[in-house]
Amino acid sequence: MSLTARQQAILDYITETVATQGTAPTRSEIARAFGFRSPYASECHLKALEKKGAIELVGGAARGIRLAGTHAARPAELPLVGRVAAGSPILATEHIERHYRIDDSLFRARPDYLLRVHGESMRDAGILDGDLLAVRQTPEARPGQIVVARIEDEVTVKRFEQDGPRVRLLPENPDFAPIEIDLERQELAIEGIGVGVLRDLELQ
Amino acid sequence: MSLTARQQAILDYITETVATQGTAPTRSEIARAFGFRSPYASECHLKALEKKGAIELVGGAARGIRLAGTHAARPAELPLVGRVAAGSPILATEHIERHYRIDDSLFRARPDYLLRVHGESMRDAGILDGDLLAVRQTPEARPGQIVVARIEDEVTVKRFEQDGPRVRLLPENPDFAPIEIDLERQELAIEGIGVGVLRDLELQ
DNA sequence: CGGATGACTGTTTATAAATACAGTATCCCG
DNA sequence: CGGGATACTGTATTTATAAACAGTCATCCG
Numbered sequence: 204m205s206l207t208a209r210q211q212a213i214l215d216y217i218t219e220t221v222a223t224q225g226t227a228p229t230r231s232e233i234a235r236a237f238g239f240r241s242p243y244a245s246e247c248h249l250k251a252l253e254k255k256g257a258i259e260l261v262g263g264a265a266r267g268i269r270l271a272g273t274h275a276a277r278p279a280e281l282p283l284v285g286r287v288a289a290g291s292p293i294l295a296t297e298h299i300e301r302h303y304r305i306d307d308s309l310f311r312a313r314p315d316y317l318l319r320v321h322g323e324s325m326r327d328a329g330i331l332d333g334d335l336l337a338v339r340q341t342p343e344a345r346p347g348q349i350v351v352a353r354i355e356d357e358v359t360v361k362r363f364e365q366d367g368p369r370v371r372l373l374p375e376n377p378d379f380a381p382i383e384i385d386l387e388r389q390e391l392a393i394e395g396i397g398v399g400v401l402r403d404l405e406l407q
Numbered sequence: 408m409s410l411t412a413r414q415q416a417i418l419d420y421i422t423e424t425v426a427t428q429g430t431a432p433t434r435s436e437i438a439r440a441f442g443f444r445s446p447y448a449s450e451c452h453l454k455a456l457e458k459k460g461a462i463e464l465v466g467g468a469a470r471g472i473r474l475a476g477t478h479a480a481r482p483a484e485l486p487l488v489g490r491v492a493a494g495s496p497i498l499a500t501e502h503i504e505r506h507y508r509i510d511d512s513l514f515r516a517r518p519d520y521l522l523r524v525h526g527e528s529m530r531d532a533g534i535l536d537g538d539l540l541a542v543r544q545t546p547e548a549r550p551g552q553i554v555v556a557r558i559e560d561e562v563t564v565k566r567f568e569q570d571g572p573r574v575r576l577l578p579e580n581p582d583f584a585p586i587e588i589d590l591e592r593q594e595l596a597i598e599g600i601g602v603g604v605l606r607d608l609e610l611q
Numbered sequence: 612c613g614g615a616t617g618a619c620t621g622t623t624t625a626t627a628a629a630t631a632c633a634g635t636a637t638c639c640c641g
Numbered sequence: 642c643g644g645g646a647t648a649c650t651g652t653a654t655t656t657a658t659a660a661a662c663a664g665t666c667a668t669c670c671g
Contacts (some may be wrong), residue, residue, distance in 0.1 A: 227430055
């Protein structure tokens, strides 16, 4: 069921009020904004909007208008992980430098955190020193994916290739050597897979 | 002036209420949450928080508590510009594919829009085909910056170098030739400068 | 034509909520 | 030791707000 033009206008007004004032308008405020001489006109529109699922009315509460879908549209807060100390989990609080809000629909896979990349080993994949890698936390990787791996307490970003029990972590830079791991002898912890890259181009 | 532990707890409660309920709590709701037997206790804390600049109280309005700084922290909505048709302005509505919310503190310079990059000409600068370039709209560029330029109705992304009236737009890929422009003969429109790069690493 | 829907007016009422006053208790600081 | 800040209680008052009723006036639709 779609909204009428008037209902849409009122929904827009509510959305804007929430955005600018931080709180929903009262019936009287809506009436004033639209020139209604009765707050009951607003009431009727709100009821219609609620029936159509555009808003949710909280009974008995002042300014109790909740915008539907606001919850889902709110962008996720991604923690930025700086250098990871040996032996501690990636998402330990002491590694988290700050949080960034980023629309999670920006990447096809939803990331769980941002990791600052150090070094030039993935240069030819367009991942440079200082870039932020958006990482999805998962212990499984498929060949060809860019992974965040932990080898002997060192966290590294490489391209993942697997051939049975033999895993290869490939840099994307001829100056660096691939890392070969025999899963039967050595341990390899996949911390996550890269789903996106963010770079700040500083303007000098 | 810093907040006391109690004041911080109450500020946190307000922040959380705004996030989950979409509206600020009343004095009574705060009192209920903290076990105060009088709403005036909440009132005093709110006044203290206002005096310290943590919130703003809207007099006479129900639930009139505005969180300070919420305005600045709200992530900007950046329009994503796809292919730009010849002769039309970059931010023409028909080029805008969608909007993304991105924390503008992610980049040192605040971007105005996102532009999808086509081609491999900036490969060695870590800007690959399909990447999104966060662009700050400005007609001025300094040497070394990555610019969005328009030459004969074609929009292109290159590194900017200038030597008096002679401008060079440098690709970052040996397979591409630099573009030389004599400002006294040819026209060059700088649409903006690149302030950041965003890439979606698809997971196949 | 007649009924349904949308968009209101004018008025009323109960309740939600802001806001104030007068105290009490505790703690820290000089 | 006294003053100021913090953290409350209990009660009171006014204002803001939600919510409802009974209508009016259009418009659309079969």
